[in-house]
Amino acid sequence: MAPYVPFHQGEVAIQRKARTVGMALENGAVIATNVPLHKKHDIESAQTVIVSSVDPVHGHVWVSPAMRFSGKILSMDPELGQALHIDAPAVFHPTDIFFENTKGSAAAAVSPVGVLAIDFANRARYRTNGIVVGSSEAGERIDIHVKEAFPNCPKYITRRKLPDNMADVTPFNVAAVPIVAHSGLSPEARALVERADTLFLGTFFEPTGADANVRGGNPGFIRVFDDQNGTRIEFDDYRGNGMFQSLGNLDVNPRAGITVIDFQHGSVVQITGDAFVVWDDQDLTRRKVALHVSQVRFTRHAFNYHWDLCEYSPYNPQIAPAHEIGRKENSETTLTLMRIKEESPNVKSFRFVSDRTLHFLPGQYATFVLPIPDREGNDDTCVRSWTISETIGSLLGDTFLEISVKRNPDGHASKWLHDEAKLGQQVTLLAVDGHMTPIMMSEDHIPSCSAANVLLFSAGIGITPSMAILRGLRGFNLNDTKVKLVHTERTEHEIPFAGELVRRNRVDPETDVHFFLSRRTQEEFASSLVSQASAHAGYATKDDLSRLLADVNLAEETVAFVCGPAGFMDSTTRILQELGVEHVVSESFAF
Ligand SMILES: Cc1cc2nc3c(=O)[nH]c(=O)nc-3n(C[C@H](O)[C@H](O)[C@H](O)COP(=O)(O)OP(=O)(O)OC[C@H]3O[C@@H](n4cnc5c(N)ncnc54)[C@H](O)[C@@H]3O)c2cc1C
Numbered sequence: 001m002a003p004y005v006p007f008h009q010g011e012v013a014i015q016r017k018a019r020t021v022g023m024a025l026e027n028g029a030v031i032a033t034n035v036p037l038h039k040k041h042d043i044e045s046a047q048t049v050i051v052s053s054v055d056p057v058h059g060h061v062w063v064s065p066a067m068r069f070s071g072k073i074l075s076m077d078p079e080l081g082q083a084l085h086i087d088a089p090a091v092f093h094p095t096d097i098f099f100e101n102t103k104g105s106a107a108a109a110v111s112p113v114g115v116l117a118i119d120f121a122n123r124a125r126y127r128t129n130g131i132v133v134g135s136s137e138a139g140e141r142i143d144i145h146v147k148e149a150f151p152n153c154p155k156y157i158t159r160r161k162l163p164d165n166m167a168d169v170t171p172f173n174v175a176a177v178p179i180v181a182h183s184g185l186s187p188e189a190r191a192l193v194e195r196a197d198t199l200f201l202g203t204f205f206e207p208t209g210a211d212a213n214v215r216g217g218n219p220g221f222i223r224v225f226d227d228q229n230g231t232r233i234e235f236d237d238y239r240g241n242g243m244f245q246s247l248g249n250l251d252v253n254p255r256a257g258i259t260v261i262d263f264q265h266g267s268v269v270q271i272t273g274d275a276f277v278v279w280d281d282q283d284l285t286r287r288k289v290a291l292h293v294s295q296v297r298f299t300r301h302a303f304n305y306h307w308d309l310c311e312y313s314p315y316n317p318q319i320a321p322a323h324e325i326g327r328k329e330n331s332e333t334t335l336t337l338m339r340i341k342e343e344s345p346n347v348k349s350f351r352f353v354s355d356r357t358l359h360f361l362p363g364q365y366a367t368f369v370l371p372i373p374d375r376e377g378n379d380d381t382c383v384r385s386w387t388i389s390e391t392i393g394s395l396l397g398d399t400f401l402e403i404s405v406k407r408n409p410d411g412h413a414s415k416w417l418h419d420e421a422k423l424g425q426q427v428t429l430l431a432v433d434g435h436m437t438p439i440m441m442s443e444d445h446i447p448s449c450s451a452a453n454v455l456l457f458s459a460g461i462g463i464t465p466s467m468a469i470l471r472g473l474r475g476f477n478l479n480d481t482k483v484k485l486v487h488t489e490r491t492e493h494e495i496p497f498a499g500e501l502v503r504r505n506r507v508d509p510e511t512d513v514h515f516f517l518s519r520r521t522q523e524e525f526a527s528s529l530v531s532q533a534s535a536h537a538g539y540a541t542k543d544d545l546s547r548l549l550a551d552v553n554l555a556e557e558t559v560a561f562v563c564g565p566a567g568f569m570d571s572t573t574r575i576l577q578e579l580g581v582e583h584v585v586s587e588s589f590a591f
Contacts, residue, residue, distance in 0.1 A: 006031040006148070008208050011248025014277065017284060019445055020242030022477025027241040029507075034081035035128060035149045042126055043084070046117035047162055049073040051086070052202025052212040052257060053101035053113050060272040060295065063202035063212060063259035064098035066091035067171045067303055069162055074117060084115065084128065084144040093172045093302045097270065102132045102142060113144055114202060114212035120307070121161040123154030127245075129209040147209055156216035156238055158197045159310040160263055169304045173266065178297040184231035185224060189269045189298040193260045195219045197312055199235065201289075202257035203249035203275075211245050218316045222260070231293040233258055233271065234278075236286070238317060239398060247277050247289070256291055266303035271296050284445055285397055314338060314353050315399060333358075335368075335401065337425040343404055343496035347461060348418055349389060351402040354429065358401060362391035362472025363437035363465045363561070366401060369428040375412050383430070384413045387464035391472045401429070404496060406461035436465040436587045438481075438559050439472050447476040452557035454481055455549070455581070457572045459488040459564030465587060467497055469561065470504065470511065479510060486548065488516040488539060488568065492530045505533040514548055516540045542575045554580040562586040 006028045007015070015021045035043060049066045066073050066086065073091045077083035092098050102111045111132035118125045127150055134143035179186070185193065193199075197219050204210040215221075215235060225232045237247065250256060256275035261268050275291035314336060335352035342348050360366075370382040390402035407418040438450045454473065456466035466485055473481050489495045495515060505513035513533040521537050528535070536544065552558060560581050562572045569586050576584050 007243065008205060008248065008252070010205060010251035010253075011244050013251050014244040014247045015242060017279065018242065018244070018287070019284065019447070019476070020244070022479065023242035023475045024244070025477070026474060027243055031148060031150045033148060034146055035076060035084070035126075036081060037078060039081075039126055039149075039151075040076050040078065042119065042124060043074050043076055043117045044072045046073060046119055046126075048118050048120065049086070049091070050116040050118065050200045050212045050214065050259070051098055051113055052200075052204070052210045053098050053111060054204050054210055054255075055097075055101050055272075056111070059204075059255050061202045061204050061210065061255045061257040062097045062101060062270055062272055063200045063257040064092055064096045064270070065200070065259060065261055065268060065303075067305055069166050069169065069171070069305070074115070081149070082130075082146045084130070084146060086115075086142040086144070088142045091171060093176065093268070093299060094174060095176075095178050095299065097297065112204060112206075112210040114204075114210035115144065116200070116212040116214060118157070118214060120157065120159060121310070123157040123159055123313070125152045125154070125157065125214060126150075127152055127211070127213060129211055131209065152213070153241060154313075155240065155315045156313045157214060158216050158312050160307045161310060162305055163308050166305050171305060172303050173301050176299050176302045178270075178299040178302075181296045181298070182294070184226060184293055185269070185271075185296055186298060188300075189296060190224050192262050192267060192269055193222050193233065194224055196222055196260045196262075197309075198261070198263075200259045200261075201246050202259075203246045203253070204255055205249040205253050208249075211249055213246050216313055216316065218312055218318065221316070229292065233273075233291045233293060234288050236288045236317075237277070238315075239285070247287075250275050250277055250289070258291055261303075263305075263307035263309070266301045266305055268299045268302045269296065270299075317399065318355060333429045335427050335429050337421055337423055337427070338400065340421075340423070344494055344498070346407045346494070347404055347496040348407070349402055349404040350417060350421070351390070351400055352427065352429075353400050355399070357397040357399060358429075358432065359397050360388055360391070360401075360432040361434075361437040361441070362388075362439050362468040362475075364388055364432050364434035364468075365436075366403065366432050367430045369430055370413055370416065371425075371427060372413075372416050382413055387434075387436075387468060388432070389464045389468050389471075391468045391475065404461075404464050404467070434587070436561055436563065436585060437469060437472070438561075439469070439476065439478070447478065449473060449478045449481045451559040451583070452481060453552050453559070454483050455552070455558065455560035455576070456483065456485040457560060457562045457564075457576075458486075459568040461496070462562075462564030462568070462589065463487050463496055465561060465563050467500075474504075474508065474511075479508075482510045482512075482552070484512045484514070484548065484552065486514045486516065486540060486545070488518060488564070490517065490519040492517055492520070492528045492535070495530060498530055502529055502532045512548075516544075540572075542578065545572075545575055546579055549579060555582065559583045559585065563589070566590065
């Protein structure tokens with residue numbers, strides 16, 4: 001059965017061009033046709049909701065902000081999670097064009113809306129799109145039937161919060177009226193846009209509906225140009241989840257809206273026009289959105305709220321003059337620790353952000369200088385290498401890099417990372433290197449795999465190159481490559497990434513995962529998570545591997561990667577060679 005593809009032709013066209021089809025399919029698993037019940041609290045507690053709506057006469061897309069310190073903006077019916085309600089009069093400015101676009105039964109029957117519930121303080125956002133199925137002439141409660149719902153990553157969201165003294169303030173200023181212009185931005189509105197760190201983008205494609213989303217960057221990331229063709233707004237499209245819901249809509253319908261809020265003073269600039277994706281011909285990983293302005297509504301002091309700015313996203317690329325923006329080769333650079341995630345009781349993943357783009361292949365490792373003295377007390381010499389375990393986006397260049405490190409109780413650096421390194425900690429990246437990869441990249445950015453069958457053998461923390469290769473293959477849509485991943489661990493609790501591996505084994509017909517548990521008997525793990533893949537007691541013998549590999553043509557089109565303790569690598573390599581695998585690549589974690 002062909003997998004469900006939650007994308008329309010515009011989204012797929014952009015994904016193809018940006019080489020993110022595989023990444024999009026991986027990330028698209030979160031797209032649902034209803035809002036899951038566990039999201040009810042997030043949705044109902046959002047202090048800001050952004051709604052895109054479509055002018056039923058001209059098809060213009062507008063983006064409208066709704067705010068409320070306490071009390072719900074959105075509420076959700078628990079049944080099926082498909083009905084959302086907006087308490088519209090209490091949360092939108094009374095002059096907002098949203099009321100025009102959705103008011104009245106004739107329009108209401110077909111009004112599409114995109115709804116973004118955003119929690120700036122926690123950098124969380126949830127997107128839904130649907131249609132307005134009920135609203136009164138007076139535009140009171142608006143009922144929305146949800147067609148698509150999904151969470152989005154927090155990557156470029158500026159953190160800000162409403163101070164407590166806003167609790168008793170009414171959200172909007174009823175005296176404010178919009179100044180409507182058909183000829184571009186006033187100097188005041190233009191200045192507001194040019195110094196903003198956040199914009200909201202609305203797009204629309206009739207068969208699938210409207211979409212509302214947020215884009216963030218350091219101030220200056222939105223550029224405004226005036227020329228003989230009118231006013232144009234531009235912003236770079238930073239690397240995201242590769243799904244391209246907004247840009248995909250633009251590919252098939254250029255109508256779009258951009259709204260920028262002055263969070264400090266409550267003024268709002270709403271812009272509508274036609275937007276296009278402009279690609280960098282030299283580098284398809286880089287593109288920008290250019291919106292040609294047809295109408296602007298500027299409402300000075302529309303909201304009474306004054307938000308506190310906490311922090312720009314550390315993922316934001318630096319704003320540099322156009323001629324300075326470019327790819328640099330890997331060389332010494334500073335990384336900042338952004339996220340720590342537990343993968344098993346003694347393995348944690350550490351995600352770092354770099355202020356410049358890094359390129360690497362899935363399976364390669366990064367070498368760091370840590371800001372701690374070495375065992376002998378010398379500074380600047382505590383150098384360690386760790387495999388880059390999360391590699392989506394790595395071929396095209398990425399600003400983050402993730403490693404997964406096992407805590408060695410007698411170790412120096414791994415213990416420091418696990419026990420002492422805090423978010424915000426800086427380390428130096430010396431280089432990225434390594435040959436543990438079957439993935440190649442052509443000059444025109446087309447990834448390919450060197451073999452039809454990839455065999456991944458690991459023990460203990462040697463699993464990190466296997467994970468990187470598997471994630472890289474699927475992330476780059478190399479879905480026809482057959483993968484067998486065979487991992488040995490002492491007990492099931494110690495297996496890092498167990499949940500992800502079991503899931504991949506279940507949903508991906510070309511991925512076959514086997515666990516060997518050296519300290520378990522078959523009965524002991526019969527009911528455990530790993531038995532949902534294929535779990536075996538003891539170490540893998542030659543007979544075991546011969547059986548597991550019976551359906552693979554080992555002599556041709558097959559490459560095996562082996563990583564783990566020295567004894568494991570020796571015996572596995574020998575067995576594979578005896579079974580006829582000609583191409584075996586191994587990597588030792590001991591220097
Ligand atoms: C290419 C490559 C990729 C790698 N990828 C990963 C990965 O993805 N994940 C991962 O967790 N690791 C990986 N490693 C291993 C990693 O580089 C570190 O070696 C590991 O994290 C342990 O570092 P440490 O500083 O904690 O241990 P160290 O301080 O280096 O100690 C290691 C061991 O040596 C002993 N030892 C060394 N010196 C002394 C001393 N003076 N006194 C007492 N005992 C000593 C300790 O008992 C300890 O058991 C990789 C290594 C390489 C080469």
